[in-house]
Structures are given as C-alpha cells and as structure tokens.
Amino acid sequence: MPTRLILESPEATRAGPVAMSDVTAAVEVSHLSKCYGAVAAVHDVSFSVASGEVFAFLGPNGAGKTTTIKMLCTLARPTGGRAKVDGFDVERQPKAVRRHIGLVFQEQTLDDQLTAEENLRFHAVLYRVPHAEVEDRIDRVLRLVALSERRRDLVSTFSGGMARRLEIARGMLHTPAVLFLDEPTIGLDPQTRALMWEDVLRLRREEGVTIFLTTHYMDEAEYADRIAIIDHGSIVALDTPGALKHQVGADTVELVTTDDTLAAARLESAGFRVRHGEETLVVFAEDGEAQVARLIEVAGVPVSNVHVHRPTLDDVFLHFTGRQIREDHAEHTMPMRMRAFTRRR
Amino acid sequence: MTTTTVGVPAGSPVLADERENLGSELRTIGMVWQRELIRFVRTRTRILSSFVQPILFLFVLGYGMSTLVGTTGGFDFKKFVFPGIVSMSVVTTAMFSAISIVWDREFGFLREMLVAPVSRGALVIGKTLGGASVATVQGSIMLALAPLIGVHLTALLVVEVVGLELLMAVAITSFGVFVASRIQRMEGFQVVMQLLLFPMLFLSGALFPLKGLPAWLAVITRINPLTYAVDPLRHVVFAAQHMPPAAAARFSTGVTLFGYTLPLGAEIAVVGVFAVVFLGFAIAAFGRPE
Numbered sequence: 001m002p003t004r005l006i007l008e009s010p011e012a013t014r015a016g017p018v019a020m021s022d023v024t025a026a027v028e029v030s031h032l033s034k035c036y037g038a039v040a041a042v043h044d045v046s047f048s049v050a051s052g053e054v055f056a057f058l059g060p061n062g063a064g065k066t067t068t069i070k071m072l073c074t075l076a077r078p079t080g081g082r083a084k085v086d087g088f089d090v091e092r093q094p095k096a097v098r099r100h101i102g103l104v105f106q107e108q109t110l111d112d113q114l115t116a117e118e119n120l121r122f123h124a125v126l127y128r129v130p131h132a133e134v135e136d137r138i139d140r141v142l143r144l145v146a147l148s149e150r151r152r153d154l155v156s157t158f159s160g161g162m163a164r165r166l167e168i169a170r171g172m173l174h175t176p177a178v179l180f181l182d183e184p185t186i187g188l189d190p191q192t193r194a195l196m197w198e199d200v201l202r203l204r205r206e207e208g209v210t211i212f213l214t215t216h217y218m219d220e221a222e223y224a225d226r227i228a229i230i231d232h233g234s235i236v237a238l239d240t241p242g243a244l245k246h247q248v249g250a251d252t253v254e255l256v257t258t259d260d261t262l263a264a265a266r267l268e269s270a271g272f273r274v275r276h277g278e279e280t281l282v283v284f285a286e287d288g289e290a291q292v293a294r295l296i297e298v299a300g301v302p303v304s305n306v307h308v309h310r311p312t313l314d315d316v317f318l319h320f321t322g323r324q325i326r327e328d329h330a331e332h333t334m335p336m337r338m339r340a341f342t343r344r345r
Numbered sequence: 346m347t348t349t350t351v352g353v354p355a356g357s358p359v360l361a362d363e364r365e366n367l368g369s370e371l372r373t374i375g376m377v378w379q380r381e382l383i384r385f386v387r388t389r390t391r392i393l394s395s396f397v398q399p400i401l402f403l404f405v406l407g408y409g410m411s412t413l414v415g416t417t418g419g420f421d422f423k424k425f426v427f428p429g430i431v432s433m434s435v436v437t438t439a440m441f442s443a444i445s446i447v448w449d450r451e452f453g454f455l456r457e458m459l460v461a462p463v464s465r466g467a468l469v470i471g472k473t474l475g476g477a478s479v480a481t482v483q484g485s486i487m488l489a490l491a492p493l494i495g496v497h498l499t500a501l502l503v504v505e506v507v508g509l510e511l512l513m514a515v516a517i518t519s520f521g522v523f524v525a526s527r528i529q530r531m532e533g534f535q536v537v538m539q540l541l542l543f544p545m546l547f548l549s550g551a552l553f554p555l556k557g558l559p560a561w562l563a564v565i566t567r568i569n570p571l572t573y574a575v576d577p578l579r580h581v582v583f584a585a586q587h588m589p590p591a592a593a594a595r596f597s598t599g600v601t602l603f604g605y606t607l608p609l610g611a612e613i614a615v616v617g618v619f620a621v622v623f624l625g626f627a628i629a630a631f632g633r634p635e
Binding site for chain 1: 369372373375376380383384387388449452453454456457458460461462463
C-alpha cells in the first residue's frame with residue numbers, strides 16, 4: 001500500500017532535522033537490510049534520528065525491531081545498506097560506535113553477585129571512563145535513577161524494576177551520544193514502567209542524550225518525539241504521535257439523544273458525516289472537542305451523553321498494518337519470572 | 346586499529362591513541378581479573394566445596410590406600426598422593442572458574458562484556474588470569490594440610506609449588522575458557538565435568554605412580570597434558586623431603602616417553618605451550634559476532 005507509506009511528513013520535518021545529510025543526526029540509516037538465509041528480518045529501512053530526540057520503534061514481536069537495534073549497535077552485520085551512529089559507520093568503525101552508545105537489552109545483563117557500584121565500576125573501565133571522573137559519574141547516574149541508597153547492595157537483592165534502572169544508569173555511565181533501549185519496560189509492572197519513563201525523560205533533559213527505543217506498548221510510544229511503525233521488517237509509517245493519529249482520521253463524537261433519526265437528519269443537512277451506532281449517533285468531526293457545542297446545537301434535540309474519541313496509537317497501528325498489535329505480555333513476563341527464581345547461583 | 350582514531354579530536358596523534366588503547370586493555374584485564382576474585386571471595390560455599398573434595402580424597406584415599414600400600418622407609422601413600430591432591434584442587438577450581446562463562450552467558454553478563462569497546466583478547470586474558478589466581482589461592486590453602494600428613498615445607502618449596510600451581514592453573518583455565526566458549530547451554534557444563542575434568546584428573550598420575558602401568562593406560566597418561574603439570578609439582582615436593590632410596594624407587598617421579606625420562610624443564614615447557622595454544626584458541630572462540 002504505497003499511499004500509506006509516509007516516511008517524511010511536513011510535521012516530521014518541523015519536529016526535528018531529518019535530512020540524511022544533517023551533521024547533527026545521531027543516527028542515520030539508509031536502505032539497511034538484514035537477511036538470515038532467505039528470511040529478510042529487516043528490509044530496506046531508511047530513517048534518521050536527530051540529536052536529543054526520543055525516537056521509538058513500534059511494532060509487534062518479530063517485526064525487526066531488535067535486529068535493527070543489533071545492527072546499529074554493531075552486534076549484527078547488515079547484509080545491505082548503511083548506518084551511522086554519532087557519525088561513525090557501524091560496519092567500518094564498530095569500536096568507535098560502541099564507545100559512543102549506551103545499551104540496555106531486553107534481557108538483564110548485570111552481575112548479580114556484584115554490588116550496584118561494582119557493576120558500574122566494571123562498566124566504567126570497559127568503556128574507558130577517565131579514572132578521575134569515575135566516582136562523579138557513578139554518583140551522578142545513580143542519582144539520576146534514584147538508586148544512590150542501594151549503591152553498595154548486591155544486585156541479587158534488587159527487584160526487576162531496580163535492576164532495569166541500574167542498567168539504564170550503567171548505559172549512561174560513559175556519557176554516550178545515543179542510548180539504545182530494547183524493550184526497556186518488558187516484564188515490569190505499570191508503576192515501575194512509569195517510573196522508568198520519568199528516568200528516561202530526565203536523562204534526555206539533563207544529559208541531552210538521544211534515546212532510541214523499541215517497544216510494543218502503544219502507551220509508551222506516546223512519550224517519543226517521533227515513532228517509526230515497523231512491520232514485517234519495513235517501516236510503514238514514521239512521524240510524531242500527533243501527526244500519525246491525525247493521518248488515521250478525524251475524531252468521532254458519540255451522541256446519545258432522545259431522537260436519533262431527527263438529529264441525524266439535521267446533522268447531515270448541516271454537512272456532517274453521521275453513522276448510526278448502537279443506541280448512539282456517531283459523528284465524524286475534525287477536532288471533535290471544539291465541535292461538541294455546535295453539534296448539540298445543530299442536532300436540536302435533547303442530548304444526554306457526549307463522548308469524544310480521538311484516534312489512539314492502537315488505531316494508528318491498525319490503520320497502517322491492518323491488524324491489532326499482539327499483546328503478548330504473558331509470553332514475556334513468564335520467562336522473566338522463571339529466571340528470577342533461578343538467578344541465585 | 347586505525348579506525349578508532351576517527352572519534353579523537355583533530356590533531357591527536359595516532360600514537361597517543363595506540364598508547365591509550367594499550368592502557369585501556371590493561372585496565373580491562375585488571376577489572377575482569379578483579380571481578381573473578383570478588384566473586385570467589387563472595388561465594389563461600391564454592392570455596393568450601395572445592396576445599397572439602399580434595400580433603401576427602403586426601404584422607405579417604407590416603408589413609409585407605411596406606412594400609413594396602415604400606416610405608417617404605419617412613420614414606421607412605423598419603424605423602425605420595427599429597428601433591429596430586431593439591432593439583433586436583435587447583436585443576437578443579439580453575440576449570441570451575443573458566444566454566445563460569447557459561448553462567449555469564451546464561452545470566453546475560455557475557456553480553457555486557459562482549460559489546461564493550463574492548464578486545465576479546467583482554468577479556469579472555471583477564472578471565473584466565475582471574476580463574477588462575479583463584480585456583481592458585483585454593484591450591485595453596487591446601488598446603489596448610491602438609492604438616493598434618495608429615496610433608497615437610499620449606500620457604501623455597503612453597504615458592505616453587507605456588508609457581509607451578511599458577512602455571513597449571515593458567516593452562517587449565519585457558520583450556521576451560523576455550524571449552525566454555527563453545528558451550529551454549531547449561532547442560533553442557535555437567536558433560537564437561539564428567540567427560541573432561543574427571544578423566545583428565547584421574548589419568549594424570551595425580552593419584553597413582555606412572556611407572557609400571559599397563560601399556561594402554563601408560564599411553565593415555567602420556568597424552569593427557571595434565572600429567573606434565575602434576576609431575577613437576579610432585580617432583581619439587583619430594584625433593585624437599587627426606588626420602589630413603591627405596592621410597593624414591595617405589596614412589597617415583599618423572600614422566601618417561603619412549604624410555605626417555607623428560608627433564609623438569611621439558612615438562613614445564615609442555616604445560617607452557619599448552620597454556621599459550623589454548624589461550625589463543627580461547628580468544629578466537631570467545632563470543633564471535635553474528
């Protein structure tokens with residue numbers, strides 16, 4: 001469906017510089033592909049992320065999100081196309097790329113027999129944080145994720161949410177230009193997820209880091225400045241959350257009236273598109289909220305209930321991919337829980 | 346590694362970056378080594394278990410066999426088997442440390458190391474030195490039992506033993522890191538222990554003299570690299586003891602190849618080459634990218 005493929009809309013250009021030649025781009029990807037045998041996990045993907053942007057890859061499992069992140073982090077070799085992270089080519093300068101990125105994986109990668117501080121110290125050495133700065137950086141990143149109190153505690157005593165926040169802190173320790181978060185909130189409860197998002201947005205604000213994340217939670221994609229919807233290895237839409245919703249269509253206003261037939265006739269003659277729902281009238285309107293008063297006036301019959309529905313990202317996803325995103329929490333949280341039990345070595 | 350200079354501000358000479366590289370690699374080796382030590386100190390049960398097993402062997406085998414073998418001029422089987430038990434302690438700990446890579450893989454920490462902008466060589470060397478240090482410490486603790494079974498210790502002997510333990514530990518740890526790099530699943534760990542570690546230990550001359558074995562067993566012990574690590578240890582321990590000639594003949598040291606007894610230096614060289622070769626293999630096998 002080529003008409004649906006909008007990679008660069010006017011909104012996107014206003015939201016941030018996205019031109020491929022832009023020197024400030026934190027991530028530049030052109031025609032990137034990755035095939036495993038005959039299977040194309042990622043197919044001809046192009047986009048660019050501006051410095052300081054929060055950029056989300058939204059898509060179901062198996063859509064190619066993790067494969068893309070792996071290529072950007074030099075953990076998988078592209079089979080086609082090019083990618084640059086912070087100006088470094090992922091294929092030709094992998095070490096330079098790794099030094100300028102922070103990584104938080106889906107799976108936990110902490111040593112739970114070390115303390116929070118020891119995990120950070122290990123990371124600081126591996127990522128060449130200058131010796132004189134290590135203490136300050138550790139203090140700072142722990143404060144950013146509110147774990148200063150637990151500094152000397154073994155990671156094995158941490159909850160899943162705390163461990164994840166520590167990993168984010170660790171990812172930020174060497175002041176990376178881009179922080180990659182692969183499904184950062186998977187297996188976390190809603191409260192912890194919200195807390196984690198506060199951390200992430202604070203990082204962006206205070207450290208100016210570019211954040212590239214993948215998620216299959218719609219509500220999380222809302223936090224992003226721009227969203228790329230990826231399905232079957234290709235980007236099917238890329239824009240700001242607002243613009244994407246706008247593209248899906250107008251708001252709908254549901255009216256419960258005493259006389260639907262009369263109200264519908266009057267609204268239609270005033271130029272509104274109207275559909276009869278179950279015991280309601282559904283009116284399509286641009287900016288539904290602002291139109292409510294006028295709709296009631298035009299209907300001219302007593303209205304007992306009004307409900308304005310704005311398109312959600314779920315609608316956006318449905319619109320672009322033709323299906324609902326799979327909500328497979330159980331599939332993911334189960335192995336995490338199982339792991340929690342077997343973590344003690 | 347010329348590509349790494351791109352990120353350095355203009356004007357930085359390549360040489361400075363190379364030097365910085367070396368410093369960073371050394372710090373990485375130190376950090377990975379330190380982690381092994383921290384983990385060792387923190388897991389008391391592991392220290393205890395790798396302590397109990399050799400003691401069990403020492404006393405059960407030592408006392409059990411002593412009645413059968415008897416003493417020769419005051420020299421009994423316990424004294425004979427002691428250097429073998431020390432080796433056993435070193436080898437088991439070294440192998441266990443190396444194999445912990447499988448745990449690191451299972452629990453994700455391996456990934457944290459592999460994505461870091463450091464060379465695999467630094468990671469493997471750090472891991473090997475860490476495991477070897479831990480194993481040497483563990484083996485040296487066993488020396489405390491020496492007076493109990495009448496093995497005489499001198500300062501020189503302790504230095505010699507620790508040196509040989511370290512060499513043996515480096516060899517076994519690098520071998521173990523290589524094996525662990527090829528193991529993808531936890532189940533593989535048991536297989537390695539059963540199929541590699543125990544046969545290597547039991548067929549190394551740690552627990553019985555190498556002289557007068559049936560031909561097939563003699564061949565196996567000579568193929569086993571551990572044989573060349575255990576014998577020098579026994580040699581230096583025996584050299585420090587007062588041994589009547591009859592005992593020296595009965596509990597002999599030295600590995601014979603085609604009727605020729607290898608000098609101590611040759612045995613040490615065999616172990617050294619083994620260590621270097623497997624360190625190379627381990628670096629090559631460690632965490633290949635997709």
